[in-house]
Amino acid sequence: MAGTKALLTLENFINGKFVPCNSYLDSYDPSTGEVYCRVPNSGKEEIEAAVEAARAAFPGWSARSPQERSQVLHRLADLLEQSLEELAQAESRDQGKTITLARTMDIPRSVQNFRFFASSMLHHTSECTHMDHLGCLHYTVRAPVGIAGLISPWNLPLYLLTWKVAPAIATGNTVIAKPSELTSVTAWMMCKLLEKAGVPPGVVNIVFGTGPRVGEALVSHPEVPLISFTGSQPTAERITQLSAPHCKKLSLELGGKNPAIIFEDANLEECIPTTVRSSFANQGEICLCTSRIFVQKSIYSEFLEKFVQATRMWKVGVPSDPSASMGALISKAHLEKVRSYIKRARSEGAQILCGEGVDTLSLPPRNRAGYFMLPTVIADIKDESCCMKEEIFGPVTCVVPFESEEEVIQRANSVKYGLAATVWSNNVGRIHRVAKKLQSGLVWTNCWLIRELNLPFGGMKSSGVGREGAKDSYEFFTEVKTITIKH
Numbered sequence: 001m002a003g004t005k006a007l008l009t010l011e012n013f014i015n016g017k018f019v020p021c022n023s024y025l026d027s028y029d030p031s032t033g034e035v036y037c038r039v040p041n042s043g044k045e046e047i048e049a050a051v052e053a054a055r056a057a058f059p060g061w062s063a064r065s066p067q068e069r070s071q072v073l074h075r076l077a078d079l080l081e082q083s084l085e086e087l088a089q090a091e092s093r094d095q096g097k098t099i100t101l102a103r104t105m106d107i108p109r110s111v112q113n114f115r116f117f118a119s120s121m122l123h124h125t126s127e128c129t130h131m132d133h134l135g136c137l138h139y140t141v142r143a144p145v146g147i148a149g150l151i152s153p154w155n156l157p158l159y160l161l162t163w164k165v166a167p168a169i170a171t172g173n174t175v176i177a178k179p180s181e182l183t184s185v186t187a188w189m190m191c192k193l194l195e196k197a198g199v200p201p202g203v204v205n206i207v208f209g210t211g212p213r214v215g216e217a218l219v220s221h222p223e224v225p226l227i228s229f230t231g232s233q234p235t236a237e238r239i240t241q242l243s244a245p246h247c248k249k250l251s252l253e254l255g256g257k258n259p260a261i262i263f264e265d266a267n268l269e270e271c272i273p274t275t276v277r278s279s280f281a282n283q284g285e286i287c288l289c290t291s292r293i294f295v296q297k298s299i300y301s302e303f304l305e306k307f308v309q310a311t312r313m314w315k316v317g318v319p320s321d322p323s324a325s326m327g328a329l330i331s332k333a334h335l336e337k338v339r340s341y342i343k344r345a346r347s348e349g350a351q352i353l354c355g356e357g358v359d360t361l362s363l364p365p366r367n368r369a370g371y372f373m374l375p376t377v378i379a380d381i382k383d384e385s386c387c388m389k390e391e392i393f394g395p396v397t398c399v400v401p402f403e404s405e406e407e408v409i410q411r412a413n414s415v416k417y418g419l420a421a422t423v424w425s426n427n428v429g430r431i432h433r434v435a436k437k438l439q440s441g442l443v444w445t446n447c448w449l450i451r452e453l454n455l456p457f458g459g460m461k462s463s464g465v466g467r468e469g470a471k472d473s474y475e476f477f478t479e480v481k482t483i484t485i486k487h
């Protein structure tokens with residue numbers, strides 16, 4: 001256990017108050033490998049207190065008009081925006097991501113999540129049908145589900161937490177959120193803004209700690225009828241098992257093994273920098289990151305040469321350096337896991353073209369124990385290799401050639417995941433054909449990660465269950481009832 005004197009110490013936020021915990025976990029600065037923060041190691045007791053608060057707050061909050069709730073969400077968005085720089089600094093330190101990404105993506109998107117749902121929730125209509133021959137009118141009404149359990153991961157901490165909190169409270173639910181124990185700081189900072197925004201006590205409760213201890217207590221609680229989870233597939237399996245006896249509503253946003261398909265008519269000037277970004281943004285720690293690049297044979301050599309050259313320009317640096325493109329990975333264990341994939345690829349006879357074990361990483365002395373690695377490109381690798389099948393979730397991407405459209409669709413679909421694909425071509429007909437045949441919840445063509453929050457977001461196969469977005473989140477966070485009136 002590190003000395004606790006200078007450490008930032010977080011507290012749970014229950015019923016509008018910060019509450020200390022009996023025990024704490026060490027949280028590491030990924031750029032130095034040093035403990036810098038203590039996170040509550042909560043369990044059943046804290047979940048009971050949060051459920052009590054959320055239960056008590058539900059009647060009042062759910063009875064407010066959508067317009068009143070919308071105003072609260074707008075105020076919270078404004079307050080987050082006013083704290084953008086402070087939040088970005090904290091996110092970058094806690095997660096290891098670059099300050100530039102935190103400033104330009106994580107925190108602005110967190111603000112947008114509240115603004116978006118504050119507005120979109122005002123525009124839903126309900127269904128109505130008539131059976132004139134029976135003298136009946138049928139219509140639907142929607143009501144909040146109750147206490148929503150929200151579990152979020154460490155890769156985009158505030159971004160993904162707010163993507164769940166915003167629609168949950170906009171629709172009138174009260175929430176208990178459990179951020180990742182590895183990245184809890186910005187969630188705790190957001191709690192400081194809730195009262196000023198007008199969020200009543202008990203509407204948003206945040207309980208920190210590990211998955212097996214506090215996460216499972218939340219998922220198993222009989223008074224929490226809904227769980228929205230983003231994270232790994234094994235954890236989703238466990239959540240599904242624990243929820244089954246209670247028939248909980250589940251939304252599961254899981255991993256990917258996302259293909260980029262690059263046809264010979266692609267505009268390489270745009271494709272190469274975008275594919276470097278889609279492979280290595282946030283250290284490759286985004287479920288939407290590209291990790292299998294299929295390139296048509298006629299342009300394979302040209303692509304590979306230019307892609308490796310562009311990857312080598314991607315600067316790995318201290319997260320606080322505004323010129324860095326990539327920071328540190330989340331943890332030592334994760335860095336070792338990512339490196340183990342590269343070792344496996346090498347032992348299978350694949351070529352490591354740049355990055356880990358090939359190029360030299362230069363870091364200031366203070367950061368040498370940090371969890372850094374260079375963006376790594378692998379070629380000459382078989383589709384059956386674990387590097388082509390499993391989610392690595394790090395700055396590693398594989399490049400392989402293909403000959404025909406049919407062949408590449410079959411190979412792109414040959415993994416258990418189905419989250420996000422990118423297709424690069426100037427042939428509109430081909431783009432439509434290929435996009436339709438890919439087993440993927442999202443297909444970006446000639447671009448990556450352009451988000452339209454109105455439309456469904458989520459994956460198929462092992463990439464998840466359910467979708468979130470304007471209409472989908474509204475439906476998920478509410479229960480529908482069909483009413484028949486005979487007149």
Ligand SMILES: NC(=O)C1=CN([C@@H]2O[C@H](COP(=O)(O)OP(=O)(O)OC[C@H]3O[C@@H](n4cnc5c(N)ncnc54)[C@H](O)[C@@H]3O)[C@@H](O)[C@H]2O)C=CC1
Nearest residue numbers: 152153179180210211212215216231232235254255287393
């Ligand atoms: N969005 C995504 O697709 C993400 C995928 N991953 C994948 O998962 C791998 C492992 O990362 P982890 O942090 O271990 O992910 P994880 O799935 O274990 O963690 C995600 C969240 O679930 C919680 N959790 C863990 N076990 C739980 C349980 N039994 N009951 C309830 N909640 C639980 C965690 O505390 C965290 O808040 C990564 O290497 C990556 O491949 C990780 C994070 C995000």
Ligand SMILES: N/C(=C\C=C\C(=O)O)C(=O)O
Nearest residue numbers: 155230253286287288451
């Ligand atoms: N769920 C993840 C990313 C979502 C991005 C978005 O909604 O724009 C992830 O990386 O886990």
